[in-house]
Amino acid sequence: MTNKSTAIGSVRGLGAAKSGTEHFIHQRVSAIALAILVPWFIYAVIAATKSGFSGAEAFVAKPWNAILLILTFGAALYHMRLGVQTVIEDYIAKSGTRQALLILNTFAVFALMAGTILSVMKIWISAGA
Amino acid sequence: MAGSEWTDPRPLSPHLQIWKYHATMAASITHRATGIAMYFGSFLIAAWIISLAAGPEAYGFVETVIQHPLSNIVLFLWAVAVMFHLANGIKYLFWDGPKIGFSPKVASGVAVFNYIFAVAAAAGIFAAAALIG
Numbered sequence: 001m002t003n004k005s006t007a008i009g010s011v012r013g014l015g016a017a018k019s020g021t022e023h024f025i026h027q028r029v030s031a032i033a034l035a036i037l038v039p040w041f042i043y044a045v046i047a048a049t050k051s052g053f054s055g056a057e058a059f060v061a062k063p064w065n066a067i068l069l070i071l072t073f074g075a076a077l078y079h080m081r082l083g084v085q086t087v088i089e090d091y092i093a094k095s096g097t098r099q100a101l102l103i104l105n106t107f108a109v110f111a112l113m114a115g116t117i118l119s120v121m122k123i124w125i126s127a128g129a
Numbered sequence: 130m131a132g133s134e135w136t137d138p139r140p141l142s143p144h145l146q147i148w149k150y151h152a153t154m155a156a157s158i159t160h161r162a163t164g165i166a167m168y169f170g171s172f173l174i175a176a177w178i179i180s181l182a183a184g185p186e187a188y189g190f191v192e193t194v195i196q197h198p199l200s201n202i203v204l205f206l207w208a209v210a211v212m213f214h215l216a217n218g219i220k221y222l223f224w225d226g227p228k229i230g231f232s233p234k235v236a237s238g239v240a241v242f243n244y245i246f247a248v249a250a251a252a253g254i255f256a257a258a259a260l261i262g
Contacts, residue, residue, distance in 0.1 A: 028225060031218050031221075031222060034218075035215065035222070038215055042208070042211070046254070046257065053181070053189065053192070056188065057181060060181065069178075076171065077171065080168055080171060083168075084168055112171060112172070112175050115179050118182070119178045119181065119182035120182075123181060
């Protein structure tokens with residue numbers, strides 16, 4: 001197959017759609033982060049939930065756990081937003097509905113980010129670690 | 130244009146109705162389905178951590194909900210979804226990065242493996258949780 005793109009086109013590497021490369025790369029970089037963070041998160045959920053409220057609070061209050069929790073929530077929610085954005089763009093053809101769902105997706109993810117990260121920080125800071 | 134033979138070596142987009150069912154295609158659909166399922170699951174995880182920050186009363190309520198037998202089923206399905214999306218996602222990283230595992234036999238084998246792995250790993254997680262908790 002011959003490369004029919006112009007020299008400048010090859011250098012920019014954006015293809016006919018002009019955008020999407022960044023989305024593709026971000027999706028994969030957050031995936032690499034999650035491949036490491038998710039196995040830890042599974043352990044964290046088990047370790048944190050085994051001994052009630054005080055046990056869970058003590059687990060989250062540990063600096064490393066708090067940091068890894070925030071990283072997990074950040075990476076997972078970002079990855080999730082990109083993934084569902086693609087699903088909406090693939091399946092929802094009606095422009096108005098599509099725009100509305102894309103905005104809803106963004107709002108939901110930022111609300112979850114604010115809620116989860118602030119919660120971890122509150123537990124960590126109030127423990128005085 | 131002489132003759133009707135298609136000589137362009139580029140792959141043709143498959144028609145939906147004659148698209149042969151195979152493991153990689155099922156894994157691709159399952160990857161999306163588990164991704165969407167986890168999207169809704171993330172609201173539950175958020176509820177857990179937010180209730181922990183809110184205090185013992187809110188956390189106690191969430192804990193009672195989690196310990197309900199039906200919640201155990203949801204949690205198990207959540208674990209299967211996470212494990213499948215993780216294993217299958219790593220497969221995509223190998224495809225996109227070093228381009229490993231593209232041959233049809235390997236790709237199909239890995240797709241089937243991911244299903245088995247997801248259920249086995251979720252069962253392993255539950256067994257480990259039972260031992261620790």
